[in-house]
Amino acid sequence: MGKWLKIIVGVILGSAALFFFAGWQCLETRVLMYHSVKPHVNPKDKLAVSTRTFRQQMELLDAYHYSVIPLEALAMMLRDKRPIPPRAIAITFDDANEDTFLYAFPVLRAYDFAATVFVVTEYVSRPYKLTWEEIRRMQKSGLVSVGSHGITHSALKGIKSGEGLKREIADSKVILEKMLGTPVRLFSYPFGEYNARLKNMVKDAGYSAAVASRPWGSCVRDTYALGRFGIFEGSRTAFEVWLTIRELYIGVLEFFKTVKSRLKINACARRAFYAGGFAFHVG
Ligand SMILES: [Zn+2]
DSSP states (O other): HHHHHHHHHHHHHHHHHHHHHHIIIIEEEEEEEEOOEEEEOOTTEEEETHHHHHHHHHHHHHHTEEEEOOOHHHHHHTTOOOOTTTTEEEEEEOOTHHHHIIIHHHHHHTTTTHHHHHHHHOGGGGGGGGHHHHHHHHHHTTSSSEEEEOSOOOOOOGGGOOHHHHIIIHHHHHHHHHHHOOOOOOEEOOOOOOOHHHHHHHHHTTOEEEEEESSSSSSSTTSSSSEEOOOOOOHHHHHHHHHHHHHHHHHHHHHHHHHHHHHHHHHHHHHHHHHHHHHHOOO
């Protein structure tokens, strides 16, 4: 094999492997993680996106015909290994910032997109944080569901006592359910920190799914550590690139699916033809 041919074959195989790896680790991620949506983003505020960027991103999801579904519905499809539409995606907000209600919620309503807001119970009604009334109003719209993000937003791996962990994980659920009058079944690990012990505690507390904070830091199909794609103003181009590559990925998958079903149809037609011929001779 010539030198250049080897290089070309190597590049093709390498790209295919990378594509497959990226597809599995990143493109399969179907949960978006936002923290803060503001009209003007201070460059020092690494967690926020501008209202304009947020609206553009929702517009893009709409243009690509994404089904924005509740996180719990998506998690249950993953848990039960049911087929998930390739363009099904879930949106989440952490930390219960008031701007979620002021700037993100009206955009979600305009597109009729579902979202989950993860609330830190002790943050509620603090300056720039959501009030119970705002949380209830979002919930009443039918678009927003509420999950727990702990009581104090402490890194759970740093809490050694079982009592302390139970307070953050189980008691936060009880508080939210009491204040909102609806079951709370989703948990978001503060700082995305989790391990096997924490996952078990979340499960035992009665949650049906939990989210981590990095797409590659966890198995995306683990319903108690779902990977998420974090979206911030500084990485808004990454979102567009990710969505474009994802579209290509879906396109390739759909192409192979069509080829496969065509081959099946052809095989069926061949079988029907021979069976017909045989019947004719016998008759
Ligand atoms: Zn947080």
